[in-house]
Amino acid sequence: MISYDQALQRVVESVSPLNPGETSLHEASGLILAKPAKALWQMPRCDNSAMDGFAINELPENFEAGLSIVGASYAGHPFSGHVHPGEAVRINTGAALPENTDTIVPIEDTIEKNNKVFLKGTPKQGQHVRYAGEEYRAEEILVNSGTILKAGEIALLASAGVEQVCVYPRLRVAVISTGDELVELGQTPGPGQIINSNLHFLRTRLFECGCTPICLGIGADDQKTLGQLIDQAIDADLIITTGGVSVGEKDHVQATLQNRNFEKIFWKVAIKPGKPLLFGKLEAKPFFGLPGNPAATAATFELFVKPALKRLAGEADVLPEKRIATLTHDVIGGGKRQAFLWCSLQWDKSEYQVTVSQRQGSGQNRCLASKNAILSVPTDVKSLYSGDRVEVLLIEGDSCLGHSETSFAMATSKRSQATELRCNLRHNLLHKRDPQRTRGEDL
Numbered sequence: 001m002i003s004y005d006q007a008l009q010r011v012v013e014s015v016s017p018l019n020p021g022e023t024s025l026h027e028a029s030g031l032i033l034a035k036p037a038k039a040l041w042q043m044p045r046c047d048n049s050a051m052d053g054f055a056i057n058e059l060p061e062n063f064e065a066g067l068s069i070v071g072a073s074y075a076g077h078p079f080s081g082h083v084h085p086g087e088a089v090r091i092n093t094g095a096a097l098p099e100n101t102d103t104i105v106p107i108e109d110t111i112e113k114n115n116k117v118f119l120k121g122t123p124k125q126g127q128h129v130r131y132a133g134e135e136y137r138a139e140e141i142l143v144n145s146g147t148i149l150k151a152g153e154i155a156l157l158a159s160a161g162v163e164q165v166c167v168y169p170r171l172r173v174a175v176i177s178t179g180d181e182l183v184e185l186g187q188t189p190g191p192g193q194i195i196n197s198n199l200h201f202l203r204t205r206l207f208e209c210g211c212t213p214i215c216l217g218i219g220a221d222d223q224k225t226l227g228q229l230i231d232q233a234i235d236a237d238l239i240i241t242t243g244g245v246s247v248g249e250k251d252h253v254q255a256t257l258q259n260r261n262f263e264k265i266f267w268k269v270a271i272k273p274g275k276p277l278l279f280g281k282l283e284a285k286p287f288f289g290l291p292g293n294p295a296a297t298a299a300t301f302e303l304f305v306k307p308a309l310k311r312l313a314g315e316a317d318v319l320p321e322k323r324i325a326t327l328t329h330d331v332i333g334g335g336k337r338q339a340f341l342w343c344s345l346q347w348d349k350s351e352y353q354v355t356v357s358q359r360q361g362s363g364q365n366r367c368l369a370s371k372n373a374i375l376s377v378p379t380d381v382k383s384l385y386s387g388d389r390v391e392v393l394l395i396e397g398d399s400c401l402g403h404s405e406t407s408f409a410m411a412t413s414k415r416s417q418a419t420e421l422r423c424n425l426r427h428n429l430l431h432k433r434d435p436q437r438t439r440g441e442d443l
């Protein structure tokens, strides 16, 4: 059985970034820039005021005589006249500096009387002026390729008139849950049935990672129905199944793939939870068969699927971020497989502290709630002790949005979520990728 490190290396080696394409800035939040984005014009576009006050061109010879107010320059409404010595123009923040003026006197440093303004002190020439091009010049590179477009980058590019950007596409990820025992949220589980909770973990994490989940529903434990769902998934950029990859007689994922164009890269990794993880390429698309136990699904998503998503999305650093933290209590290790334990990482004054969830059953969802990190315990470590300095992997939700503008809750308020999911699968798969298309396809 291969180790975590070997398996991760194979995943990273096998996945390459998708081809970039042009998309509108409006649709680019959370995506990675594939070509540098340049300013269409300089900013500020013209000299303008940084304060509400008065624009003057030279100091009055006689302060007592004041300056005549000859007009006003408001943001969006520039003053078009000429300003002579002894004159001032009322001005607002962001308004263009009138010709012939070079200094702003803030309103609080003036007294206004009879259409004249009197200065309380001596202003410094050039004060409170924002000069044309001081923020950036036309044609200047504002955002480099490889950068995730978050709110700050998007606003910067918008200010520079950039309407289209070249980005790696938003990833469309197909999710298929397998298991005769599964029912969708909204249905009452009958005897022996459980809710398809893995779908909700994956769907939420995919949104958090800036992807568009394509939720294909539940595949029964038989090759025919499972095969039909898998065939629908091949339009996606990456395919995830949960359950049915172990050695039980009802584990049909591998057998179903065998009749298709599937290249197996590995099956089984020496980790706990998540040992039966299957990874390969289906029609050249990365395919992850995640084990069905909720904590195993979640761990294998974080450990393997997340780096693959980052790589497909064009990110340079795909491996999980790590932190060194102090353990707050003892942890028993010593298993035959590398263990990955869900934990809470907190900054406490001068160091990170890590507390491992008491409930680590791979069949449980409970250990996943409120956890922001994973503690790895290597096989040769018998125990870890309170106060030990340990390395933990961060579970970040890095790429920003990706959320549908119609929220899941809103869209499903009338119909059951199960029905909604099934309806949308069909709809999603009819559409090929189009970088212009709006987000949130799984609704």
Ligand code: AMP
Binding pocket: 177, 178, 179, 181, 182, 194, 195, 196, 197, 198, 199, 242, 243, 244, 245, 246, 248, 251, 291, 292, 293, 294, 363
């Ligand atoms: P499997 O990997 O199919 O053998 O499933 C292992 C365990 O995970 C079983 O207890 C399943 O009932 C459970 N399980 C499988 N799929 C899901 C799912 N989508 N949501 C919640 N639990 C699941």
Ligand code: MG
Binding pocket: 178, 179, 180, 221, 243, 244, 250, 251, 292
């Ligand atoms: Mg199963």
